[in-house]
Amino acid sequence: MTRPGTRTEAAVGTRQWIALASVLLATFMGLLDGSIVTVAVPSIQEDLNASFGEAQLVIAGYTLAYAVGLVTGGRLGDLYGRRRLFTAGVAAFVAASAACALAPAAPVLIGTRVLQGLAAAVMLPQVLSIIQASFAGPARKTALGMYGATVGLAAISGQIVGGGLLTWNLLGLGWRSVFLVNVPVGVLAVAVARRTVAESRGPRTRLDLAGAVLLAAALAGLLLPAALGWPAWGWVPAVAGAAALAAFWFAERGRVHALVPLRLLGRVVPGLLTVLAFYAGNAGFFLLLAYHLQAGLGLSPLAGALVFAPLGIGFAAASVAGRRSGRIVTGAALMTLSLAGVVVVALMVPQSGQVAWLVPALALSGVGEGLVAAPLIGVVLAQVAPGDAGAAGGILLTATQVANACGVTLIGGLFAAVLGGAPGTAGVGFPHYAHATAVTGTAVLALAVLTGILTRTTTR
Structure with missing residues (x-):
């Protein structure tokens, strides 16, 4: 286990580049899942006899859970080890993906999508932390460039990969293949990361639970109306979210171990x-x-x-x-x-x-x-x-x-x-x-x- 901090040497070995490949593979998988499911929603709605509102929640459940957990997930990596949280997040993401593929009804799929989003919120913030801790100088710029390329490819590839999987209908799995494709990818990412990613963490403090709850409530309230297309009742969670954000700001100002x-x-x-x-x-x-x-x-x-x-x-x-x-x-x-x-x-x-x-x-x-x-x-x-x-x-x-x-x-x-x-x-x-x-x-x-x-x- 490495001591807290970051690499100060510009020289980076093959092990670090292999480690980068493993975390970028997981990054591609997690970001792709935010868009690939959009293509499959009509098939999901028909197969599971879901309402339009339930179909919306299949997408929004992942997006909201991911967004509200990101800051807390990143801070957990600072406190308890970025490699540890990364591998745990990928493992949870794989398990949630398998559960999504096996979902027998729309409410079950919505629940497993929320779990998938929370797992992504633990997994993905660690990637930038690992890059910061593992690379320095020109090597860090190269690594960040590769991260940026991965993010771009994931954003563009969702519809292409999703459309291809649905068109080919491998093994007659239909929309379920959109989730099952994550399983081998995630298993490979965990196996490589455990052997190549060096552990790193920040100073030993404690997690600001009150701040985490307030920030999650604020983000959920502010993002839920947008995720559901601003329904007529959307102003209610939006106002509650704004109030929670104000409370978070005032609470964080006096905390020694603030979340942010x-x-x-x-x-x-x-x-x-x-x-x-x-x-x-x-x-x-x-x-x-x-x-x-x-x-x-x-x-x-x-x-x-x-x-x-x-x-x-x-x-x-x-x-x-x-x-x-x-x-x-x-x-x-x-x-x-x-x-x-x-x-x-x-x-x-x-x-x-x-x-x-x-x-x-x-x-x-x-x-x-x-x-x-x-x-x-x-x-x-x-x-x-x-x-x-x-x-x-x-x-x-x-x-x-x-x-x-x-x-x-x-x-x-x-x-x-x-x-x-x-x-x-x-x-x-x-x-x-x-x-x-x-x-x-x-x-x-x-x-x-x-x-x-x-x-x-x-x-x-």
């Missing part, structure tokens, strides 16, 4: 503003593009997902190549240029030729996003002490979840408002979708510009 120390907030908040702008724009862009490709251009879910592939390839390549924070502004500029191209294509190109013109624009967008994502993580974590790495990683991932929820809700709401009705509404044709895509694409473009502006301020 104020010194940590001062170091990560400037970078988190950029995170919010970047990920909210991305989430909104993916949503409006999915509407445009499927409802507007009439592509199947799998065909629409394949149009995203150039974006994912560009993202992965640029994440590994662009590791310096100075390139974030360049990446934001490329994103802005590509989004301008999407707006022009939506308005000017005939329906039959749009896919051919969208592909290069999406590839350019992927390169821009990749140049932003990996260095942005380094900017947020640059001033974080080794002992707070787990909590900082949890805060970072929580911010991305909040940004995703806000992006989907706000951009999705704007898209529907400009469209004149929900996607799929009778009488709404391609010209309406093209106009809505152009207007909401301009809003996403503004968020890309804001990302570049905030980056210049933060890095200075």
Whole structure:
């Protein structure tokens, strides 16, 4: 067992790179599960005779449990060992995935999805902590670049992998294969991590249980309405969540062993503003593009997902190549240029030729996003002490979840408002979708510009 702290030597051996591969494999699995199930929801609803509300909770249960547990999961790694919490989280995720695949009814599946989300909240914050503790100097930048590439590929691959599994219907498993695929992946990740990941932890303190409960209540209240599409009663949990967040803030100020120390907030908040702008724009862009490709251009879910592939390839390549924070502004500029191209294509190109013109624009967008994502993580974590790495990683991932929820809700709401009705509404044709895509694409473009502006301020 290694002593608390982080590696100060730049030299990194083969063992550390193998360890990185194991934690990135688990990262891909956990993040993929947030989107892959979306493709399978219609099949799940039909097979389990589930209501629309239950189908929503299959998705929202995972997302909410994951989001509310991230900061606490990261702090547990700081206190009790990051490798220990990582392997325990992966093992629990595998068990929950198997339980999801075996679920005989919708309520059981919802419950197992919540357990799966909680396991991901324990597993995923440790990844950034392990990278911080295992790598230094240029090697850390490379490792963060690979992490950024993994995150991008997971975001893009959900619909492709899910659509492929449902289309092939291996062994007649149908939607259950979406969950069973996690089992061999998770077992391999645990087996390799136990032998290669060095243990690390922060100073010996105790967990702030009161802070953990208040923060979980705040995040659950604030994110639940967005996860369920802002129902009429959504203001009730939102107000309760805001009150819990205020109580958490005042309670944490006087605690010696605070869940989120104020010194940590001062170091990560400037970078988190950029995170919010970047990920909210991305989430909104993916949503409006999915509407445009499927409802507007009439592509199947799998065909629409394949149009995203150039974006994912560009993202992965640029994440590994662009590791310096100075390139974030360049990446934001490329994103802005590509989004301008999407707006022009939506308005000017005939329906039959749009896919051919969208592909290069999406590839350019992927390169821009990749140049932003990996260095942005380094900017947020640059001033974080080794002992707070787990909590900082949890805060970072929580911010991305909040940004995703806000992006989907706000951009999705704007898209529907400009469209004149929900996607799929009778009488709404391609010209309406093209106009809505152009207007909401301009809003996403503004968020890309804001990302570049905030980056210049933060890095200075």
